[in-house]
Amino acid sequence: MLTRKIQYPELETLLARGGQQLLTYIQYKVHDPHLAEDILQDSLLKALQAAPNLRSREKLIPWFYRIVQRAIADTYRKHRREQQAYRRYAEAAEEASLSPEDRQMICRCFQELLPTLRPAYRHLIEAIDLNGKRPKEVAQELGITPNNLHVRLHRARRQLRRRLEAACTFCLDHSYFDCAC
Structure with missing residues (x-):
């Protein structure tokens, strides 16, 4: 049996129905509404770019949630790296001020x-x-x-x-x- 690839309109329709729930979920995880919107937009972009390779409609929502969860984890990792870099910079500035x-x-x-x-x-x-x-x-x-x-x-x-x-x-x-x- 041949499986057909999911087209963009199907993806957009499925994601549009659960978009607000998804945004609420992301806001709950990152505690910043603007950052949550950025994560959602980036996730949608990644999903739309990868959608032609998805072959199962049943796996669409779990697949997209994995994209979102990875984007949230990436955001936390980036924030942690920025904090560590700032801390190192502050320590170096303090040492140099001796x-x-x-x-x-x-x-x-x-x-x-x-x-x-x-x-x-x-x-x-x-x-x-x-x-x-x-x-x-x-x-x-x-x-x-x-x-x-x-x-x-x-x-x-x-x-x-x-x-x-x-x-x-x-x-x-x-x-x-x-x-x-």
């Missing part, structure tokens, strides 16, 4: 303990935390992946923190900017 006077006031214990770290760890802390280099640049310089760099940086910071906690009890209780060790 004046030379503030750098000199950093706990003497920190300055004395930094050379005692493994050379690779010391290099990471100096490059990223003190000199404000972007992690991606440092990873490229070292020939490692960004994920590997983040693991190493975490270990370096953890090692430095443990040494500071063991050696610098006064500053730990008060302030690293008011070192009295």
Whole structure:
């Protein structure tokens, strides 16, 4: 038995009947009416472009709902990436704003303990935390992946923190900017 391809008018008719319900569903998921309308329009466009390949009328609505659900998930992923990029930018701007006077006031214990770290760890802390280099640049310089760099940086910071906690009890209780060790 030959199956015929669904034509655009059938798709438009089926989607027009449930369009408001679909928009309400998307608004419930994203909590933004304007964003919901954008997602619906993008989903309709994708559906209309792919409709000639759909062969079963019974699968039309579930197929379209999958398109919509993927579009919602993509929106959340994009939003999360934008938030992470903003957070990294804010952290980098904060680090870069450290004046030379503030750098000199950093706990003497920190300055004395930094050379005692493994050379690779010391290099990471100096490059990223003190000199404000972007992690991606440092990873490229070292020939490692960004994920590997983040693991190493975490270990370096953890090692430095443990040494500071063991050696610098006064500053730990008060302030690293008011070192009295």
